[in-house]
Amino acid sequence: MHAMLKRRGGPAGLFLSLAVWAGGNAALAAEPIEPLPLRVELDAAKVALGNKLFHDKRLSRDGTIACASCHRLDSGGVDNAPVSTGIDGAKGGINAPTVFNAGYNFRQFWDGRASSLEEQAAGPIHNPIEMGSDWQQVLAKLRQDPALVAQAAAAYPAGLSDETIVDAIATFERSLVTPSAFDRYLRGDNSAIGLDEARGYQLFKNYGCVACHQGVNIGGNMFQVFGVMGDYFAKRGGPTKADLGRYNVTGLEADKHVFKVPSLRNVALTAPYFHDGSANTLEDAVDVMFRYQLGRSAPAEDKSLIVKFLRTLTGDKQARSLVATR
C-alpha cells in the first residue's frame, strides 16, 4: 500500500499516469462534479425545530439577530453584504458564506476551523460581534416558550438543551439542499441547460476551475491558497487578519492566505464574492480566479460562458421538497 502510494511506478502506473496527464482522457475519468442526491433523509421534527431556531432572534443577546439575519434563506443563504453586521451594528471581518448545501462542505468557515455543522452552529451564538450570547442566556430565554419547549421535547428525548439546539440547527441546515438545472444536466438531461451554459461548463473544466471547484458542492472539499499564480493581496492592498485564512487556525507559514475553496452552488445569488467581499459581480470574481488561481488569460467570451454556466448552479425553487421525512 505504502509502496504504491509512492507511485515510483511500475510500467502500468506510468502508462496510466501519462494518459491522464497528457490530456485528461475522458473515458477514464467521470465528471469532476457530481449531482446532489435526489433524496435527503432527515428527521422532519428535528428539521422543523431547527428551522424555527434558525429564525429565532432569542439566540442573540439583544434579541435582534437570528441566523437567518445573516443567512437569508430568500436570498441565497447570505446577506449580500461584503461583511456581516451583527448585534449592536458591529461589522464582522469577513463575508458570510451561504448556508445552502453547507452540509456538503468538508469543513465550515473560510478557514475551516469548524469540522462540522454542529461545531459551527455554536460559533455565532458566542461570537461577541455576531450574536454575542451564551447558552445559559439562550436556554433561559427559550425555556420560557412552552410551545418551543414542547416541540423540542417532541423531537428529542432530552428536550431543549444546548446540544439539541445545535443538532436541530445542523439538521435543518442539512435540509437546505438546492438541486439545480445543472444537476439535472449531470443526470443526463442534456436540455436542462442551454448550449452556452454547456459550453461554459466545458470551459470551466478545460481551464481547470474544476481542479479546485469540484465534487458534489463544486468546491468545499479542499483548502487553497488565494493567489496561487500571483499575489492577490499585494494587488488588493489593505491586508486584514482574515486575509491570513487558515494560518489563523494552524499558525503554519504554508497556510497563509489559504482558504476553503467555496462551493459555487447558488453563486449567482451570493454576491459580493470572496472572503473579503471584494468582487461585486460574478464576472469580476471569474476574472480574479483566472488571474490569480489559474495564472492564465482567457477570452472575454469564454469568461462570460463560464459565468453563464455558473448561473445554472442556482437551486430550483422547490429545493426543500427533496427532504424526505423519516
Next chain:
Amino acid sequence: MSKNKILGFAAAATLIAVLIVLVALTRSVDLEAHNRIVATLREMKQLDAEWNTEVLRSKTGFSEHYDAVARPLAQLASLESRLEQQTAGLIGREGGDAVALALQSYREVIKKKIDAVEHFKSQNAILRNSSRYLPTAAQELGDGITAAGVLPAEKIVPLLADLVNRSLSYILAPEQSRRELIEGQLAQLGRLPASLPAELAEKARLFASHVETVLRQQDAGDVILGELDVLPTAERIDVLSDAIAGQHDRSLLAQQQARQWLIAYSVALLLALAWLASRLIRSFRLLRRSNASLQKAHAELQESQVYMVQSEKMSALGQMVAGIAHEINTPLAYVKGTVDVMHEQIAGLTALLGSSRRFAWLMRQQADKSDIRDEFVKLEALAKKTVDDAVLEEMDALLESSSNGISQISEIVVNLKNFSRLDRAKVSQFDVREGLESTLLLAKNLLKNKVRIDKEFDDIPNISCSPSQINQVFLNLITNAAQAIPDDREGVLTLRTSRAGTDRVRVEIQDNGAGIPADVLPKIFDPFFTTKEVGKGTGMGLSISYKIIQTHAGRIEVDTEAEVGTVFTIELPVQPPVVDDDAMLIDDEMPLAA
C-alpha cells in the same frame, strides 16, 4: 434484641453486597462491547486503507474530484468519537493508560495525516492544473513568438516542447538531473530577445511560472506523499488494537479471578449457610426439647395443681375433721361418763334385785322366820339405799343426758352430711343460709370464745349449685376471717345474705380483722399464694374459691381496709348455666395467675 436484628440485617446486607460486587466483577468484561471496539478499529483501519487508495487515485488522476478524499474526514471523526465512547470505560482501569496512550498517539498521527492530505489536495490540484496547461501554454507561446518573427520556429518550439516533456516527465520521475535540465532551459527561456512584445513576454513569464509551479508542486507533493507514506496510522491502529486487546486479556484474567473469588465466596457462603442451618436445627431441637420439658412441667404443674386442690380439700377436710372430732368428743365423753356411772350403779340394783328374789323365795318356802327376817332387813336396807341414793332418778337423768349427747352427735353427723353431701358432684337446690349454718358449726371450735357471730340473713331463694363446693368456699372464707382476727380483740364475724337483683343472691362474710395489706391484695386469688407459714396452708384456698365461684358463673369481690376489716362479697346466680364439678378439678384453663 432490635440492635441484634439491625446487626444481623447489616451483616446480611454486607454479604449480599459482596456477592453482588463479585457477580458484577465476573460480568465486568462486556464481550459484546469489546467486539464493538474491535469492529470500530477494523473500520478505522479499513477507512485508513481506503483513504490511502483515494489519495493515490487523486494523485494518478483516476478520480476527477476530491470528495472521496475529503469524505473520510467526517467518517474519521465519527469513528474516533465512537471509539472514544467505546473505550471510555477502559481508560482509568488497569491497562487503561496504555490504551489512552495508544489512542493519543493515534490521534497525533491521524492529525498529521489529515494535514498532509489537506496539503496534498491543494498541491495536487495546482500541479494538475499547471501540468495540464503547459502544452497549451507552450503552443500559444511558440505560435506567438514564431508569428511575431522574434525567433524562428525551429529555435523556440523544440525548447518549449522539451520543457513541457521534461516537466511532465519530472512529475512521473522527479530526478534531480532532469530538474537541473529544466532549470537550465527555463534560464534559456528567460534570455529571450528584448524585442519580444510585452504580451508575449507576459506569456513567456506565465509559461515559466507554470513550469516552476509544476516543479515546486511536484517537489512539495513528493514531500507530502513521503510524509504520508511514513505516517504510521495503520501501525498506530495496530498498537491501539494491541493495547485494547491486552487490556481485554487483563480484564478477562481479572474476570477469571473474580469468578474464582466468587466460587470461593459462594462456597464459603454455602458453608456458612450450612453451619447456620445446622445451628438452627440444633436450636430447634433444643427448643423442642425444652418445649417438651416445659410441657412436662406444665403437666406436672397441672397434676400438682390437681394434687394441691385435692390437698386443699384434704386440709379443709382435716380442719373439718378436727372440728368434728372435737364436737363429737364432748358429748361422747359425757355419754361415756353417764354410761360409766350407770354401769357402777347397776351393781347396787343387781344386789337389790338379788335380795328381793331371795326374800320372795324364803317367803314361799315358809322358812325360818329368822331367815325371812334377816333377808327382809337386808332387802329393806338395800331398797332404802337405792331410794336414798336416788339411783333410779340418777340413772334416768344420766340416760337423758346420754340421749342428749347422742342427739348432739347425731346433729353433728347430719351437719357433716349436709356439708359434704356425699353426692357432691351433683347439683341440687341449696339454701345458702343452711350452708352457712352448717359451716359455722363445723368451724365452731375455731371460732369458739373468740368470735361473736352476727347473722343478718335476709330471705333468699334456694340456689342451684354444688353445695359441697359452695360450702368449701364458705368454710375457706370463714376460716380465713377467723384467722384474720387478732387475739387481743373481740372478733366479730358478720354473715349477711341478701338478694342481688331478681335472679342472684349475695353473701357477705365480713370480719373486723387487720385487713389485707395493699401489696398482698392483688395476689390473694393467685394459686399457691399464702401469707401463712410454710406447711400451714396450701395457698390454694382463695384460688380454689375463686375458681368455684367462677365455675358457678358467680362473682367474688373483696373490700378491705387496714385495721377495720375485710368483707368478701359473693354473688351467685339462682340458676347457673351448667356447673361442672370436674371442670374445677381438672381444668387446663385454670388460671395460674388470676
